Amino acid sequence: xxxxxxxxxxxxxxxxxxxxxxxxxxxxxxxxxxxxxxxxxxxxxxxxxxxxxxxxxxxxxxxxxxxxxxxxxxxxxxxxxxxxxxxxxxxxxxxxxxxxxxxxxxxxxxxxxxxxxxxxxxxxxxxxxxxxxxxxxxxxxxxxxxxxxxxxxxxxxxxxxxxxxxxxxxxxxxxxxxxxxxxxxxxxxxxxxxxxxxxxxxxxxxxxxxxxxxxxxxxxxxxxxxxxxxxxxxxxxxxxxxx
Numbered sequence: 001x002x003x004x005x006x007x008x009x010x011x012x013x014x015x016x017x018x019x020x021x022x023x024x025x026x027x028x029x030x031x032x033x034x035x036x037x038x039x040x041x042x043x044x045x046x047x048x049x050x051x052x053x054x055x056x057x058x059x060x061x062x063x064x065x066x067x068x069x070x071x072x073x074x075x076x077x078x079x080x081x082x083x084x085x086x087x088x089x090x091x092x093x094x095x096x097x098x099x100x101x102x103x104x105x106x107x108x109x110x111x112x113x114x115x116x117x118x119x120x121x122x123x124x125x126x127x128x129x130x131x132x133x134x135x136x137x138x139x140x141x142x143x144x145x146x147x148x149x150x151x152x153x154x155x156x157x158x159x160x161x162x163x164x165x166x167x168x169x170x171x172x173x174x175x176x177x178x179x180x181x182x183x184x185x186x187x188x189x190x191x192x193x194x195x196x197x198x199x200x201x202x203x204x205x206x207x208x209x210x211x212x213x214x215x216x217x218x219x220x221x222x223x224x225x226x227x228x229x230x231x232x233x234x235x236x237x238x239x240x241x242x243x
Contacts, residue, residue: 003226007046007122009149010037011142011159014052014083016216024055025086034090036222037127041096045226046122048152049129050145051087053079073137077104080141084131085109091127098127103135103144115151122152142196143203150207157209158225159196160216165233166195181230184238195235204235211235 012033019026041047056079062072084100091098099121100110110131111117121128133144142159149157163171164179166188171177185205188195195201195213204211214225214232225231 003043003045004229005045005155005226007048007152007154008040008226009048009050009145009152009154009157010222011145011157012049012051012216013161014054014056014058014079016160016162017051017083017086018055025083030086030090032219033216033222034087034094036220037091038094038096039223040226041125041127043223043226046125047127048118048122048148048154049084049087049127050141050148051080051083051129051131052141053077053083055079056082070137073133077132077135080133081106081109081131084129087129096127097125098129100129100131103130103132106132118148118152128152140197140200142200146196146200146203146209146211150203150209154209157204157211158222159211159213160222161213162215162217163213164215164218164231166193166213166235168193170194180233182241183233183235184241185235186238188235195233201235205237208237 017025017029019029037047053076057075062075063069081102088098088100101113101118102110103113105112113130118128130148133139133141134147146157166180166183167177169177185201188201189198212225212232212234214221
């Protein structure tokens with residue numbers, strides 16, 4: 001299979017793991033995503049993951065309930081560790097080695113994050129899951145995903161969502177919404193498009209890290225994204241839009 005990438009970071013929302021559930025992890029979704037990650041890895045592409053925690057705890061939501069922001073964000077970080085351990089188990093059951101590396105020190109459960117060690121894992125064919133965000137409150141897992149992608153010198157951040165790209169308005173509410181094929185970072189910021197939070201977009205822009213946004217609910221989409229550049233929406237530098 002001819003592929004576009006050699007190393008990628010896949011950003012999954014915690015909500016994506018819920019499937020049709022209202023809370024927690026749908027094992028059928030977990031196992032399907034794990035199978036697609038394994039399929040991609042077996043083609044020789046190095047795969048890292050960052051998984052949100054919104055299916056268990058979302059820091060911003062906890063703050064609205066009266067919990068202090070720092071405490072709420074720390075709880076959200078722990079939720080990402082839970083999701084990461086679940087994904088690690090699902091991937092390893094399918095025969096591929098996987099390591100969870102946490103920005104918070106939880107040595108009994110997973111490794112501490114170390115950039116050099118992460119690169120070694122990837123180069124040795126292991127899937128690496130980066131957990132606990134950046135390890136700091138006030139930063140989203142989108143920002144953590146972009147940061148880790150830059151640190152491991154990934155070819156792109158691949159954001160798996162519930163829609164098949166970036167639209168000019170919410171396609172779930174507006175049937176006439178138009179999907180963008182390509183956007184620049186500045187267009188995303190200027191139009192306030194719901195791709196990632198502003199910190200994540202600026203981080204990618206300043207470090208020239210491309211983004212792809214696609215629909216995780218389409219079976220087989222992750223292997224397909226690796227060889228088909230037309231799937232989803234790509235966010236790149238302004239000068240790259242004509243490529």
